[in-house]
Amino acid sequence: MIGVSLKKKKEMSMQCFEEELQPEDVYLPITKEDKIFVKTGDDVKEGDILGRYTKYDMPILASIGGTVSITPDLPYIHIKNNGEVTSFSKKEKRRDYTREEMLSLLKEAGICGMGGAGFPTYLKYDTKEKVNTLIVNAVSCEPYITSDFVCILKHASIILETISILMNTFAIKECIIAIKAKSPLLKEALLTRASAYEKIRVSEVPNLYPMGWERALVRYLKHTDYKNIPLEKGIVVNNVSTIYAIGQALFYKKPLLDRIVTFSGEQMKKPCNIQVKIGTKISTILEKIGVESNSTLILGGPMMGRELDLENDVILPSTTSVLALPRQEIEETPCMKCGKCTENCPSKISPILIRENKNNKDALTHLNPEACIACGICSYICPAKIAVKESVQEAKDRMRGRKK
Amino acid sequence: MKMGPFLRHENATDKMMRNLFIALMPILIFGFYKNGILPFLHGYATIYGMLYPLLLVFVSVMTSYVSEYFFIRILKGRSKEETKKELKQSFWIFPGLFLSLIVPYNTPLVLMAIASFIASILGKMLYGGFGYNLFNPALIGCLFLLTIYGAQIATMGGYLNTEEIRVVSGATPLANVSLVDGIGTYETLVEPYGTLASFFLGTIPGAMGETSACLCLLAFFFLSYKRVIKWKIPTFYIGTVFLLTCIIGSMNGVGLWYPIFQVLSGGLFFGAVFMATDPVTSPITSIGQVLYAILLGILTVAFRYLSPLPEGVLTSILTMNLFVPILDKIGSSRGNASKKMALPLFICCFFSFLLIRQVVGKYTKTEERDSNFSVVSEEKNGNQTTYIVMQKGNGGLIQSKLTLEDGKVLSFQVLEEHETDAYYQMVMDANYIDTLLKKQNQIEEVDTISGATISSKALKKTMINVLKEAGVLK
Numbered sequence: 001m002i003g004v005s006l007k008k009k010k011e012m013s014m015q016c017f018e019e020e021l022q023p024e025d026v027y028l029p030i031t032k033e034d035k036i037f038v039k040t041g042d043d044v045k046e047g048d049i050l051g052r053y054t055k056y057d058m059p060i061l062a063s064i065g066g067t068v069s070i071t072p073d074l075p076y077i078h079i080k081n082n083g084e085v086t087s088f089s090k091k092e093k094r095r096d097y098t099r100e101e102m103l104s105l106l107k108e109a110g111i112c113g114m115g116g117a118g119f120p121t122y123l124k125y126d127t128k129e130k131v132n133t134l135i136v137n138a139v140s141c142e143p144y145i146t147s148d149f150v151c152i153l154k155h156a157s158i159i160l161e162t163i164s165i166l167m168n169t170f171a172i173k174e175c176i177i178a179i180k181a182k183s184p185l186l187k188e189a190l191l192t193r194a195s196a197y198e199k200i201r202v203s204e205v206p207n208l209y210p211m212g213w214e215r216a217l218v219r220y221l222k223h224t225d226y227k228n229i230p231l232e233k234g235i236v237v238n239n240v241s242t243i244y245a246i247g248q249a250l251f252y253k254k255p256l257l258d259r260i261v262t263f264s265g266e267q268m269k270k271p272c273n274i275q276v277k278i279g280t281k282i283s284t285i286l287e288k289i290g291v292e293s294n295s296t297l298i299l300g301g302p303m304m305g306r307e308l309d310l311e312n313d314v315i316l317p318s319t320t321s322v323l324a325l326p327r328q329e330i331e332e333t334p335c336m337k338c339g340k341c342t343e344n345c346p347s348k349i350s351p352i353l354i355r356e357n358k359n360n361k362d363a364l365t366h367l368n369p370e371a372c373i374a375c376g377i378c379s380y381i382c383p384a385k386i387a388v389k390e391s392v393q394e395a396k397d398r399m400r401g402r403k404k
Numbered sequence: 405m406k407m408g409p410f411l412r413h414e415n416a417t418d419k420m421m422r423n424l425f426i427a428l429m430p431i432l433i434f435g436f437y438k439n440g441i442l443p444f445l446h447g448y449a450t451i452y453g454m455l456y457p458l459l460l461v462f463v464s465v466m467t468s469y470v471s472e473y474f475f476i477r478i479l480k481g482r483s484k485e486e487t488k489k490e491l492k493q494s495f496w497i498f499p500g501l502f503l504s505l506i507v508p509y510n511t512p513l514v515l516m517a518i519a520s521f522i523a524s525i526l527g528k529m530l531y532g533g534f535g536y537n538l539f540n541p542a543l544i545g546c547l548f549l550l551t552i553y554g555a556q557i558a559t560m561g562g563y564l565n566t567e568e569i570r571v572v573s574g575a576t577p578l579a580n581v582s583l584v585d586g587i588g589t590y591e592t593l594v595e596p597y598g599t600l601a602s603f604f605l606g607t608i609p610g611a612m613g614e615t616s617a618c619l620c621l622l623a624f625f626f627l628s629y630k631r632v633i634k635w636k637i638p639t640f641y642i643g644t645v646f647l648l649t650c651i652i653g654s655m656n657g658v659g660l661w662y663p664i665f666q667v668l669s670g671g672l673f674f675g676a677v678f679m680a681t682d683p684v685t686s687p688i689t690s691i692g693q694v695l696y697a698i699l700l701g702i703l704t705v706a707f708r709y710l711s712p713l714p715e716g717v718l719t720s721i722l723t724m725n726l727f728v729p730i731l732d733k734i735g736s737s738r739g740n741a742s743k744k745m746a747l748p749l750f751i752c753c754f755f756s757f758l759l760i761r762q763v764v765g766k767y768t769k770t771e772e773r774d775s776n777f778s779v780v781s782e783e784k785n786g787n788q789t790t791y792i793v794m795q796k797g798n799g800g801l802i803q804s805k806l807t808l809e810d811g812k813v814l815s816f817q818v819l820e821e822h823e824t825d826a827y828y829q830m831v832m833d834a835n836y837i838d839t840l841l842k843k844q845n846q847i848e849e850v851d852t853i854s855g856a857t858i859s860s861k862a863l864k865k866t867m868i869n870v871l872k873e874a875g876v877l878k
Contacts, residue, residue, distance in 0.1 A: 304408050336534065336684050
């Protein structure tokens with residue numbers, strides 16, 4: 001088993017959950033290629049389709065009701081909140097869907113991967129291959145992040161019911177909900193309810209990073225490996241928050257308009273999980289929570305995330321967390337070739353050799369930087385504090401560039 | 405935009421180096437106790453003699469410091485502050501410290517300083533400093549010392565401390581292997597120094613850091629637990645040496661004590677735990693490390709049996725340092741581990757096979773009459789008999805004239821030789837023939853001259869064979 005044990009620091013934000021914040025404004029990111037159906041001055045309701053993203057043909061959804069304004073050259077649609085709230089409380093009784101109905105529902109509700117990558121969920125199921133196993137990823141192996149946990153604790157019943165419907169629709173034989181070991185609260189919340197579903201089981205995975213990586217999960221739970229996507233082996237992996245979003249769309253006809261985001265870290269004045277609207281500017285939320293000065297703000301987890309852009313970053317479906325960590329100066333020292341980056345690399349590549357050869361394309365072909373999943377263990381583990389991951393990513397881009 | 409990870413493991417280079425230093429301390433203290441305090445308590449050493457081991461370490465370490473300081477301050481032209489910082493990141497203490505633990509005990513302080521200077525400057529700083537050197541710096545220093553001053557130091561007592569020089573009156577255990585025909589016996593190899601337990605504890609002659617396999621083993625566990633060293637290297641290295649000598653031993657009909665003796669002597673444990681695992685000069689990839697260690701084992705055994713370098717650890721590690729980039733290339737290329745390992749492992753097995761065949765063949769031959777020796781003429785003149793004999797040396801036959809009277813060799817004169825000048829000169833400089841004449845009653849126990857082993861051995865063999873011819877020796 002390859003992975004590292006990190007200090008999880010999850011308890012910081014587990015205790016606190018806040019209901020939906022109604023933002024004054026939301027900013028929905030778009031590109032020039034996307035088709036927009038509205039124009040400046042239009043009034044829209046929560047859940048309206050404002051346009052379609054050209055890539056993957058997903059809908060652009062208004063996450064609040066209000067007035068649209070679009071400025072040419074600015075990469076977003078701005079909605080000014082008018083206080084109108086759409087109620088999505090009418091419970092849908094229907095349980096049987098055909099495959100096509102389900103695919104179109106997933107697509108029109110704007111459901112996409114909420115664990116980090118943001119890949120449209122309907123595409124995972126829109127395939128001729130037979131799906132035998134559904135793995136629900138609730139591992140959340142990065143420190144601090146608890147959004148998935150909170151989602152389970154609050155909505156375990158909906159999640160299980162949704163899984164059951166998905167399994168019926170796509171004739172999936174088994175479902176494994178993967179949670180990290182030693183989390184009794186989660187285990188209890190799921191186990192007591194899962195016993196009612198014979199094909200769903202809850203499985204504990206080692207408390208290691210990056211155990212939540214799709215490939216690691218498939219390796220651990222199904223003892224198999226795949227080339228590009230797990231579907232090759234009849235497996236679909238969905239994040240637990242994605243499942244919950246599907247449930248909202250199934251039972252309340254509510255598209256993906258908000259999500260639970262963890263705001264945590266030592267420098268966050270009040271660490272908590274907040275249900276926020278997609279498109280909310282992160283800086284406005286941070287102002288409300290309060291952040292100590294002299295902190296590093298991170299979008300995403302402390303391992304795979306990136307520095308927050310206070311000006312522009314908004315909440316996206318894939319935003320799991322926003323962290324404020326103590327600012328620390330990291331000084332690189334010479335590499336002594338201890339080999340720890342190679343020893344601990346989950347992709348079994350050799351980060352430091354890639355770094356040394358990053359300008360030598362022939363050498364890179366053999367070193368296979370494309371296999372890098374950007375988990376960041378190499379930089380984390382390096383005793384010389386070298387930013388190894390950045391070099392590997394550079395090499396990866398270089399190799400991809402060559403292929404095109 | 406700054407990318408993650410924003411967390412860093414608490415392990416840092418300086419912490420690892422601190423642990424390495426801690427692991428060396430018991431070895432250093434033991435070396436001081438065995439080579440300084442004990443001889444002093446037993447009345448074999450003066451106070452200066454008692455402190456000599458520490459002086460060696462001190463001189464070596466200080467030379468490392470001074471040479472690195474001046475290199476950075478003057479040659480690289482750094483400011484005082486920068487020099488201080490660079491020195492801290494350079495871990496200047498290690499080349500000097502390691503070097504003082506592996507050089508012969510009788511190294512003069514001046515030579516110690518020179519070797520340490522070579523280790524730090526030539527072995528490390530000229531390559532670009534810590535992290536950039538190709539070879540293990542301490543071994544470079546030691547190689548320099550032994551190559552140029554080895555014979556000189558050997559005449560001063562070599563590896564023997566002030567007590568051993570009077571009590572043991574012989575070579576280090578492994579030098580004994582090359583002394584006796586055949587593979588050796590428990591009586592000739594182990595008993596002069598005690599039991600195998602003495603080998604394990606380290607009360608045998610040898611360099612200060614190298615004798616105690618026990619302390620090296622403790623350091624190995626400590627450093628592996630602290631994840632400072634690449635644990636695969638010592639494991640596979642010692643394992644390979646054990647396996648090969650086990651096969652060679654059993655093919656020559658000696659017991660299990662033999663591979664244990666081989667593994668516990670010649671500084672193998674110290675070399676495997678501290679030298680072969682030097683992170684900078686060993687492979688990064690796991691496959692590379694395993695191959696590196698296996699090849700080290702094969703080379704060490706080869707050097708011990710087939711070359712004039714009885715210990716072999718130093719030379720094998722320096723040789724394998726050269727192959728690290730290639731091994732890493734194998735280890736880091738695409739494809740699964742077993743496929744990548746197959747060919748190199750096959751090559752290893754092939755080499756091992758050749759090696760074993762060669763070694764076993766060598767000993768079955770020498771068990772009979774020495775075929776390298778022949779008598780040209782034998783002339784009696786009263787009580788005296790004069791032999792003109794030929795013995796195979798390094799560069800062809802050595803012709804010598806020996807005169808015996810009453811089973812005692814009176815004179816030994818070399819008439820013709822084709823040895824390499826430098827080696828032969830070493831033999832002459834050491835007055836080796838005089839030594840042979842003086843010690844002809846315990847001829848088997850006379851050391852060969854390290855650095856010129858073949859030439860000196862040929863002369864010794866001449867003497868032995870003539871004594872056999874005259875019926876003095878059986």
